[in-house]
Amino acid sequence: MTTRLDIHNSKTPNLCQSCEIRHKGMCGALSTEELVTLARHTRQVRHDAGAQLSSEDTPITSYANVMRGVLKLTKVLEDGRQQVVGLQFAPDFVGRIYGQTNDVSVEAASDVELCRVPRAALEQMVADNPKLERRLMEQTLRELDEARGWMVTLGRKTAAEKVASFLHLIATHIDPLGETVDEAAVEFDLPLSRADIADFLGLTIETVSRQMTKLRTAGVITIVANRHIVVPDLARLKARCG
Amino acid sequence: MTTRLDIHNSKTPNLCQSCEIRHKGMCGALSTEELVTLARHTRQVRHDAGAQLSSEDTPITSYANVMRGVLKLTKVLEDGRQQVVGLQFAPDFVGRIYGQTNDVSVEAASDVELCRVPRAALEQMVADNPKLERRLMEQTLRELDEARGWMVTLGRKTAAEKVASFLHLIATHIDPLGETVDEAAVEFDLPLSRADIADFLGLTIETVSRQMTKLRTAGVITIVANRHIVVPDLARLKARCG
DNA sequence: CGGAAGCTTGAATATGCTCAACACGGGTGG
DNA sequence: CCACCCGTGTTGAGCATATTCAAGCTTCCG
Numbered sequence: 001m002t003t004r005l006d007i008h009n010s011k012t013p014n015l016c017q018s019c020e021i022r023h024k025g026m027c028g029a030l031s032t033e034e035l036v037t038l039a040r041h042t043r044q045v046r047h048d049a050g051a052q053l054s055s056e057d058t059p060i061t062s063y064a065n066v067m068r069g070v071l072k073l074t075k076v077l078e079d080g081r082q083q084v085v086g087l088q089f090a091p092d093f094v095g096r097i098y099g100q101t102n103d104v105s106v107e108a109a110s111d112v113e114l115c116r117v118p119r120a121a122l123e124q125m126v127a128d129n130p131k132l133e134r135r136l137m138e139q140t141l142r143e144l145d146e147a148r149g150w151m152v153t154l155g156r157k158t159a160a161e162k163v164a165s166f167l168h169l170i171a172t173h174i175d176p177l178g179e180t181v182d183e184a185a186v187e188f189d190l191p192l193s194r195a196d197i198a199d200f201l202g203l204t205i206e207t208v209s210r211q212m213t214k215l216r217t218a219g220v221i222t223i224v225a226n227r228h229i230v231v232p233d234l235a236r237l238k239a240r241c242g
Numbered sequence: 243m244t245t246r247l248d249i250h251n252s253k254t255p256n257l258c259q260s261c262e263i264r265h266k267g268m269c270g271a272l273s274t275e276e277l278v279t280l281a282r283h284t285r286q287v288r289h290d291a292g293a294q295l296s297s298e299d300t301p302i303t304s305y306a307n308v309m310r311g312v313l314k315l316t317k318v319l320e321d322g323r324q325q326v327v328g329l330q331f332a333p334d335f336v337g338r339i340y341g342q343t344n345d346v347s348v349e350a351a352s353d354v355e356l357c358r359v360p361r362a363a364l365e366q367m368v369a370d371n372p373k374l375e376r377r378l379m380e381q382t383l384r385e386l387d388e389a390r391g392w393m394v395t396l397g398r399k400t401a402a403e404k405v406a407s408f409l410h411l412i413a414t415h416i417d418p419l420g421e422t423v424d425e426a427a428v429e430f431d432l433p434l435s436r437a438d439i440a441d442f443l444g445l446t447i448e449t450v451s452r453q454m455t456k457l458r459t460a461g462v463i464t465i466v467a468n469r470h471i472v473v474p475d476l477a478r479l480k481a482r483c484g
Numbered sequence: 485c486g487g488a489a490g491c492t493t494g495a496a497t498a499t500g501c502t503c504a505a506c507a508c509g510g511g512t513g514g
Numbered sequence: 515c516c517a518c519c520c521g522t523g524t525t526g527a528g529c530a531t532a533t534t535c536a537a538g539c540t541t542c543c544g
Contacts, residue, residue, distance in 0.1 A: 073390075075390060075391070075393075075394045077394065077398060077399075077484055078484075079484075081398040081399075081484075082398070083393055083394040083397045083398045085390035085393045085394065086390065096383065097379075097383075098376070098379065098380055098383060099383065103387055103390070104390065130372065130375075133372075133375065133376075133379070134340070134375075136379075137339075137340065137375070137378075137379050137382065138340055140379065140382050140383060140386060141338060141339075141340060141341065141382060143386055144382060144385055144386045144389060145345055147386060147389035147390055147393060148315075148317060148327035148328065148345070148346065148389055149317070150393060151317075151325055151327045151389060151392060151393060151396055152317045152319065152325040152327065154393055154396035154397045154444065155325045155396045155441075155443070155444025156319060156323040156324070156325045156444055157319075157323075158499080158500095159499075159500065193522075193523090194522075194523060194524095195522085195523095199397075201397070202396065202397025202398060203500075203501090204500075204501060204502080205522090205523075205524095206500090206501075206502085206523095206524080206525085207499095207500055207501075208523095209523060209524055209525080210500090210524080210525080212523095212524095213524075213525085225509095226508085226509090226522075226523060242319055242320075242321070242323075400531080400532095401531075401532065435490070435491090436490070436491060436492095437490080445532075445533090446532075446533060446534080447490090447491075447492095448491095448492080448493085448532085448533075448534085449531090449532055449533075450491095451491060451492055451493080452492080452493080452532090454491095454492095455492075455493085467541085468490075468491065468540080468541075
């Protein structure tokens with residue numbers, strides 16, 4: 001690992017220079033000097049799909065930024081019923097600030113790359129930098145909006161609409177950095193298994209599978225491989241989201 | 243309205259002195275002097291149950307603190323299907339900071355009393371006072387946790403568990419300022435109609451009604467009047483929450 | 485009182501679940 | 515190289531839960 005950098009000059013750290021999310025996530029709020037300070041503590045880490053990064057009641061010891069891949073946040077009932085309560089894409093910030101525990105379990109849905117920051121280092125930076133705190137506030141508000149949007153889906157949409165809504169979400173969030181080009185064709189790999197999708201939508205895997213088949217036979221999507229989907233017309237998909 | 247106060251001395255404003263939520267909500271982060279500054283802009287307002295305070299896409303012009311009663315936050319689908327995405331009790335802060343629109347419709351679920359603050363005044367205070375910003379961050383995180391908790395309820399619980407969970411929520415949040423005394427008997431008025439409860443739980447009013455009847459015949463609750471409920475044993479209710 | 489809104493109850497229906505079998509694909513080992 | 519296996523996804527049949535539709539009841543207000 002050759003991520004060592006000369007901390008005596010204040011040029012953008014090598015690591016951050018090549019970071020694709022440099023300007024989009026939390027780091028966009030930082031000056032070059034602050035970035036240097038932060039980079040002394042960060043470490044890029046990779047996790048395979050399925051890896052559990054933290055669980056509902058473990059104390060928080062570090063935060064991270066998603067650089068590549070998708071994380072899922074889940075909660076479980078005592079009897080094992082599970083609900084995915086959030087998905088995080090690059091360049092989302094991961095981790096609950098100002099809290100003792102996460103209250104959610106964090107798992108890698110796909111293979112992921114994270115930029116990890118120890119708890120103390122981040123909290124120090126936040127305390128010193130109002131702009132950073134504000135960024136985190138905005139991310140939190142975005143997550144709240146997303147959670148509320150999914151409450152509508154969970155509570156009031158049919159299985160068909162739920163699956164369409166999920167595909168629409170992925171289609172509009174997965175692309176590396178391209179801005180949403182509505183009405184256009186989109187092609188992507190699902191970052192979640194059928195079981196995860198079911199847990200996200202409050203359905204069973206069988207129902208998810210059946211609804212995917214219906215969307216396929218209706219010509220709304222093409223299932224190239226189990227995980228590999230083509231949406232020829234995003235507007236037609238959106239029309240099925242209820 | 244005799245809420246005029248002498249702004250030349252910096253004693254706690256009369257209005258705030260008698261405010262029951264003075265130390266619990268956002269204002270708990272303020273010094274006496276800051277409170278005086280803030281109180282120059284605030285105004286207590288009352289709304290009847292059912293009053294709509296703002297809708298999904300109206301711009302935000304003011305914020306508020308809930309002093310009494312319950313607000314409901316809702317979202318609707320084009321075809322009219324509705325979902326309650328949040329409830330706010332005293333001393334919650336109401337309104338999405340750093341945003342152009344609310345993305346939710348805010349309605350008085352019961353008769354409410356609010357302490358209203360114009361947008362500019364609050365944003366100025368937040369900019370000047372990191373402790374206040376932090377309070378708002380904490381409230382936002384709490385709302386996010388609550389939203390995620392309800393996602394589990396919406397996605398993975400049965401109708402019976404949903405209704406029990408709702409009653410448990412109200413039983414533990416409605417009480418004026420008493421801390422949750424688990425295992426004890428609780429008596430309260432439901433701040434929501436059956437229709438609102440249904441929209442909160444992603445059910446129909448008929449299903450809500452039937453499940454309430456089942457809880458009554460099972461002896462878990464007593465329905466004194468339509469809205470007036472007694473829970474003799476909170477633990478028994480909790481056991482039915484899934 | 486009378487009317488309307490809110491709530492409850494019942495019967496029939498539909499949506500999504502359960503259980504079960506099968507298909508596909510990718511890796512492992514004979 | 516093929517057989518086998520295991521994880522993952524699909525499909526089908528029967529069933530259960532919650533919805534829909536419809537009627538009747540209560541409570542609240544004029």
